């Protein structure tokens with residue numbers, strides 16, 4: 330994994346949260362909070378899945394995986410406000426290298442304060458630093474909130490269509 334830089338985003342945070350926050354690379358000690366936040370939002374606990382991603386983030390320093398978290402600055406409780414995880418992939422489906430946003434979650438009580446936007450911008454900056462000029466994600470049809478968020482960030486329908494079927 331490349332080593333992202335930490336950055337503060339005080340102006341966005343102050344809009345609604347009235348606190349300053351910072352983004353930084355994930356640490357092994359974040360696991361419990363990430364599992365809990367994801368389980369709260371998706372209804373599924375996936376401790377092994379997140380542990381693997383965090384372990385990769387700590388060991389695959391040269392790969393193209395990125396995992397960033399947001400937390401209040403100067404907060405001794407080290408409460409995580411949100412996280413984003415993504416990866417640069419190349420040539421699957423004939424696609425030139427691009428940065429994929431795989432997961433993004435902000436604590437329900439910390440939303441609408443610019444945190445999601447700050448996390449997305451921090452990940453986009455890492456993609457750009459790595460030389461990639463396009464970012465992609467997938468949104469569950471009907472997930473209006475996430476669709477609104479990504480549309481507000483300037484993301485639009487791309488040239489691919491996902492196809493699938495049940496295997497019986």
Ligand SMILES: CC(C)(COP(=O)(O)OP(=O)(O)OC[C@H]1O[C@@H](n2cnc3c(N)ncnc32)[C@H](O)[C@@H]1OP(=O)(O)O)[C@@H](O)C(=O)NCCC(=O)NCCS
Pocket residue numbers: 370371431432433434435436439440441442443444445446447474475477478479481482
């Ligand atoms: C989507 C999500 C990341 C947004 O985080 P956030 O910190 O609240 O977003 P921001 O405050 O940065 O909002 C940025 C823009 O997105 C749009 N937006 C965000 N929440 C919105 C809402 N509830 N309604 C309408 N638009 C919204 C707005 O345009 C907003 O800009 P504005 O405040 O200037 O109008 C957050 O709601 C979340 O974690 N939702 C659950 C995500 C999820 O399902 N994750 C699991 C699968 S990966």
